[in-house]
Amino acid sequence: MKHLRIFTSICLLFAFVLCLAACGDKTETTSETTVEDYKTAYAEFLADYLKDADEDTVADYKFVLVDINGDDTPELILDTQVYATGMCLMTYADGTVDYIDDAKVSENLSSMSYSEGNNLVVFNGGQQGSYTDAIYTIEDGKWKELHFGSYSIDPTVEAETDEKLDCTWDGDEVTEEEYDDNYNEALDGNDVTYFNSSETGISYTELLEQLAK
Numbered sequence: 001m002k003h004l005r006i007f008t009s010i011c012l013l014f015a016f017v018l019c020l021a022a023c024g025d026k027t028e029t030t031s032e033t034t035v036e037d038y039k040t041a042y043a044e045f046l047a048d049y050l051k052d053a054d055e056d057t058v059a060d061y062k063f064v065l066v067d068i069n070g071d072d073t074p075e076l077i078l079d080t081q082v083y084a085t086g087m088c089l090m091t092y093a094d095g096t097v098d099y100i101d102d103a104k105v106s107e108n109l110s111s112m113s114y115s116e117g118n119n120l121v122v123f124n125g126g127q128q129g130s131y132t133d134a135i136y137t138i139e140d141g142k143w144k145e146l147h148f149g150s151y152s153i154d155p156t157v158e159a160e161t162d163e164k165l166d167c168t169w170d171g172d173e174v175t176e177e178e179y180d181d182n183y184n185e186a187l188d189g190n191d192v193t194y195f196n197s198s199e200t201g202i203s204y205t206e207l208l209e210q211l212a213k
Contacts, residue, residue, distance in 0.1 A: 038092035039211040042076050045090060045097045046204075049078075062201025065210075069138040070117035076207075077112075079197035087112055087195075089121065093141025100143045105134050113192035122192055129155045135186050147186050149179060 050058055060081060065074040069091070078088040086102035089112075105123045113122045125132040135147045148171075151164040164176040174182065202210070 038073050039213075041092050041095070041097045042090060043208060043211045045099070046078070046207075049088065049099075050204075058204050061204055062197035063204065063207040064195075064197055064201050065207075066114070066116055068114050068116060068121060069119040075138075077195065077197070079195070079201060081197065089143070091138050091141065091143065093138075096141065098142045100136065105136075112195045114195060115187070115190040115192045118188075118190045120187065120190055120192065122187075129153050133183060147182070149183065151176075151179060 057080075062079045062081060064077045064079070066077065067073065068075045071093070073092055075092075076090040078090070080086060088099055088101035090097050090099045105125075110126050111124045113124075114120065119137045121136045123132075123134040123136065125134070130152050131150065133147075133149045134145060136143050137146050138144070147169065149167070149169045151167040153162045153164065157163065164179055167174050167176055167179040169179055169182045
């Protein structure tokens with residue numbers, strides 16, 4: 001009987017070890033997935049991020065690799081080319097991918113600009129007279145919001161004489177002049193490039209081929 005109990009205990013311990021090993025093999029593909037290099041990281045991240053998207057829809061998406069923060073590892077920009085679903089920006093560092101998209105920045109994201117190598121991204125949003133400017137940088141491998149401004153424009157006023165109303169910058173009420181000064185100061189004299197994926201973007205298939213090299 002004693003030998004039977006010992007044998008049973010050993011079997012249970014062996015089964016427990018196998019269970020732990022099986023659990024350890026399961027890796028959830030999220031923004032924190034650990035991988036060896038950015039090419040593998042982006043490919044694995046996109047496989048999860050786009051898993052529920054229709055194949056024909058994804059075929060229209062455009063992708064651009066550009067080194068925004070100047071660390072010689074490119075960021076990846078996904079442009080759905082659809083206003084309602086917008087863009088997703090990915091960065092890679094120390095084995096992980098971090099991302100921002102419309103859901104994290106603005107529900108009404110309309111355009112994006114960046115300063116290549118100077119670690120600045122500007123998201124512009126707007127709808128029905130209400131507008132936002134969100135300025136981001138990459139810090140310690142993570143996207144970080146530096147500033148967020150909002151204002152409104154009277155839709156009945158001619159475009160040439162648009163005046164910013166109800167301006168706020170980082171949560172504080174400011175004048176239109178103060179808003180513009182804060183915005184320009186945040187850019188710190190860096191030129192920003194308006195992102196246009198129709199000119200430089202490649203397809204999902206082309207991106208995967210490039211990442212596989």
